[in-house]
Amino acid sequence: MLRRDIISSLFFISISILFIIGSLNHSIWNVYGPGPGFFPLLLSLLLLLLSLILFLSKALKPIRERIDGSDEAIAPSFTGIRVVLPYLCFIFLFFVLFDFLGCMISIFLFMAGALRFLGKESIKISIAIPMLTSLFIFFVFVNLLGVTLPEGIFSDFIYNLSTLWKNVR
């Protein structure tokens, strides 16, 4: 298994190469001095150099030093990843459905799902806390700060319902 620093340095080497390519699409130097590509090119070359230094310093370490444990652990500890990965899926689902379902419903579904299925909380907690959170978010962001949050596909339905209620009253 590769060392964590080798993996991460390879990642940064690729990032710096991408930035170098992007920088070369812009003017590096012109009659007025440094162009828009100058600073990013300088930085990406520096990042490439540092990543290479990190990579070589770890990759060329004598095998004896790697085995005796005098250096850091071979791989990072990912305890809890069995909860974190599904939690990330919940977050992505929230992002995908946010505009479609609207803010309040998305918040409710996200929190209820995370609390019930990942947090193993009771049904009461899994309903009460999301409801209170949705109301709190609405109060702070919409009422107090005037932020327009998406209402989603049910906005017309809710609007019609509130109009009907006003007419009935």
Add this chain to the structure above:
Amino acid sequence: MGTAVGVLPGLGPVSSIALLLPLTYRIEVLPAIIMLAGIYYGVQYGGTITSILVNIPGEASTVVTCLDGYQMAKKGRAGAALGIAAFGSFIAGTFSVFVLMLLAPPLAKVALLMGPPEYMALMTVGLCLVIYLSSKSMIKSLMMGVLGLLLGTIGADPVSGDVRFILGSPHLMDGIDIALIAMGLFGLSEALTLMGDRKGSGDLIDDANLKEILPSRKDWKDSSMPIARGSVSGFFMGLIPGGGAVMASFISYAMEKRFSPHPERFGTGAIEGVAGPESANNAASIGAFVPLLTLGIPANVVMALLTGAFMIHGVNPGPLMLKSNPSLFWGIITSMYIGNLLLLILNVPLIGLFVKILRVPNQIMAPLITIFCLIGAYSIKTNATGILIVIVFGIVGYLMKKYEYDAAPLILANVLGPLMENSIRQSMMLFRGDIFQIFNRPIALGFLAIAGFLLLSPLISGLLKDKLSRPVFIDDKQ
């Protein structure tokens, strides 16, 4: 708000301010900065509560408080520890605001004499100090600093208007908002970590020990000099870019142990071990405002976020702010006096409530933090791109923790990046492309020499250590 968030272990001042930054977008600049500044020193005290009651530092600058604060709590003196921390913070904070008030105007005048090369060099020193003082590997911190500068180049070039690295997305034309990066790296990544860690709070001290918050006469006698020393040392540590509350608290603890007639008491519940560091960290948090308000250079990551907040409201912090926006400048300073007083008046009676927040399990806290981050992100961009950016940086932040990369240099560099690029390009135009003209600018050269020393000193000391520990053979002596 700051104390309530500071109580939560793992959510330090950076995460707290990152989470609450979007709230300030919709209000005027002065109340926004006052609110963020209040959160900053409120978080310091919130971290103290968990250090003393749970032996888990609420944030990095309160690590040292665990050593004696928790021991005092175990001996039934939690109230005295919390009380002296609150009073010490108030005294140190008031002293620091007073010195800030005296120091800032003349320093702003000196700053006006500096040109683009000097600013570029000073920002380089600030960045190098943060990298140098990073607890993790220096080369990794350097990489993070450079990456932060690179991320700052995304969007429209400030000089020519060319768009760079936007990947075809018009939402990136203005670059990536610092608040989104901070919320992802510190807020969402912390939520992911909490979700994966079910352990929650440590052994919480019984609420019964929270009686008698007011320190006794003996406590005051023992704490007065530590508070005085902590105030002075903390303020000057806060001035140094990269210094800040963490270093201030450690240095204060070491100093108190050194000056104490009974140093063996430290670590067993010595009140000096709480009074000194707590005063120092609050003094440092106010001292850190000096470079920001007078030079326009953030001294640490929190100040970098405040710089972002200033810019969002169209205000450039720096020497010209005192001239062009004196009401903003003095308003911030006045608010610090009031904020410190309120910290004392409100926090001491509310300790019981803040302790209850500690009992909220991680699996409930994590989704709450997540929702706050994501909705805050949406409110900044008013579209879902903000949410996606926070998610990406949240994953990056989580992986950075696992692979032991420090996020602080990245954030600071991201804020300084556009300023540095401007300064470098202006300097090159001034020098007509001849970089050697920097030798005609002694102040800039001096700053660059300091930056070079900071970066090279670990390498030099490593080489010297190797040479000095080389075994001496008999042949060498002959």
